[in-house]
Amino acid sequence: MKIEAFELERWQSVWENHVELNIAESGVEPLSVRELVENSGDLARVLDVRLGYPQTNGSEELRSRIAALYPDAKTENVLLTCGGAEANYVVTWGLVERGDEVIFMQPNYMQVAGLARSFGAEVKPWWLREELNWAPDANELARLVTPKTKIIAICNPSNPTGAVLSDSAMDAICAAAEKAGAWILADEVYRGAEFSGRTTASFYGRYKRTLCTAGLSKAYGLPGLRTGWVVGPAEMIEKLWGYHDYTSIGPTMLTDRIASLALAPERRAWLLERTRRILRENYPLVGDWLAGHADLFTHVKPSAGAIAWIGPRKNWNSASVAEALRARKGVLLVPGEQFAMPGYLRIGFGEGADKLRQALGRFDEWIAESADIAMARSR
Template identity: 35%
Template sequence: MALAKLVPFAVEQWMDQHESRAKYNIAETCVASISLDELQDLSENKESELWSSSTKLTYGTIQGSEKLRSNLANLYSAKKPLQADKILITPGAIAANMTVLYSLVGKGDHVICHYPTYQQLYEVPKSLGAEVDLWRSKERRKWQLDIEELKALIRPNTKMVIINNPQNPTGTIISKSTLDSLIEVAEEHNLIIMADEVYRPLFHSISPMSPDFPPSVLSLPYLKVIATGSVSKAYSLAGIRVGWIASRSSELIEACAQARAYTTISVSQIDDQVAAYALSQDVIHGLLNRNIQLAKRNLGILAMFVESFRWACEWVKPIAGTTAFIKFSKMGQDIDDVAFCEKLIEETGIMLCPGSMCFGEEFKGYVRFGFCCETYVLDEGLEKLREFMRKGYQTLPLAEEI
């Protein structure tokens, strides 16, 4: 299967260009990263071993260690047990997504992708020869999806629906009722559901008891579903490149395993063992509690900023994940979000992500905030942003009409 030339990956290029010189990185999408010492401090068992230096550094278990896959299987087994052999370990969620798409999508297929979202999820299917339609969530509906719109997009050759739950960049969720309806549609048309769940389980503003609380797609009563994830976002461990593909379908997992054999073979044994330690019962509860509390605290700080500048910005307050999508305007007209973000990094050291560059031309005026950095970074960065809003905001150009 030949890959067509991919278009530039805008958000990753923006991050690569600016993050090394940012003084206040409020664009980062991971919960504030931690060191191995800090990870061990979160363990309920201080005697547990994070890494054995006597381990020989072979390729290790090709699909991922039994310990890591068993720990992950436990996370997906709340309603129905998932076997460890239904999980494939990859170098990050980006490799997981790439492997799934390369394995299952090709010329002649039609793919429907939740939007806005991470550019990889719709550009890679295009590069593989598939036709792609965007299933748009809209701000006026609080970034929720419409099942009737999905039904109207389905064609005879539709093979896959891709969702991102929780959603980057908006921080919203696809509710349980919408997921249930999605499964009904998928069953009717024999579709594969691929869910990028990389921000799961960072639910900071919704209770598991809420009827809207979204389960993983692996908890839904349908076999042809795939979930991808990683330890980077909700688990603060982007520095170890560990992600995964999980499915209850042996056929789908085997297809991904065959494709993966041509690329990464296995992940680093060191990374695998650190991830297994982080997701163990001794550590995961302390780690997630630390991260959810940080997200709640920082979201409150960002909410106060938005409230203070209602004359310039508006948002749908995030429910989960690490990002917020905030729209800036002047006198009812959208600002040039790229000029805004460039001016901020140059004059204040604040790094944000421009919506129209990183998520699509229709998002002029939108800026993505990554609010789960260290609290002091957010505090100091927003103070600098307040100064800019008072002194420099009115000098910003307006967005050009599309």
């Protein structure tokens, strides 16, 4: 089977370990195991893990902690996966048949769109609108839905805009899915990383054919654990478990145990508070920098996530900008082309403030040196 390149992941995989200042990440500074394992009792539970095969759909303890994050969910509603990425993979693989249509909220993390096309679906973009502060227009969704719609795939809170859907937008999505008999695939991996501290409502429990994917990579600062999950109707979770037998079989024993410690209620609250503190402390560095460049960039402050999505006031090629910053200044950020929105850039602000300051300083150097920008400014 031919696949299209997953450009964002390729760009990061190839360069993230070779640049000095990586501001392409969308999460917060990851924790060490030492920071996470609070006391000697927990440490013993980690060190005593026997490295056999894990329960492949996730241990009872971990699935019950995940289920507790969703209204009325039980362990049979949860499938543990290797990251949110595997969760999205098994859902898309499990649902899409050749000839189906998938409505895909955009801009978005392009995994589901790329996969759905390779499984033979037609992917129809449903665009978030900058003029609506990156909210979608529900009337457009109603026009996109047909009897062939198999999935409406959304990302809430959104990567890359950081916008959170309103209740009425969520209702409109459920109504559109109901009309077509479609599934909602709600990627909620940024849920919990809200500036306001108010956790975004889940799609779970709003509509019967909903599959929510999430994990510990973004809001919890634990991407290296590779812990994700799907939450949905028990029969569909059982079916997807069978698909998962063909992918990774399951995450590791250590992953399961450490993830379970991370989701113990107090630890979880502490992790989310840590993430929100990092967002609140670091965002002003980007926000102030952007305010100083209002002649070059458009920007709507994110409601969640450690990502600033910035648009061009001038007609420039953001892939070339990103490549020049990488090659000449050692700064890695994400060009909008990788979100099918040329001209835009995504800056991650969830890691060290010093790194962020330095990276923005180098961006300034590049702006000062760049003939294109000087011309754009003088126009």
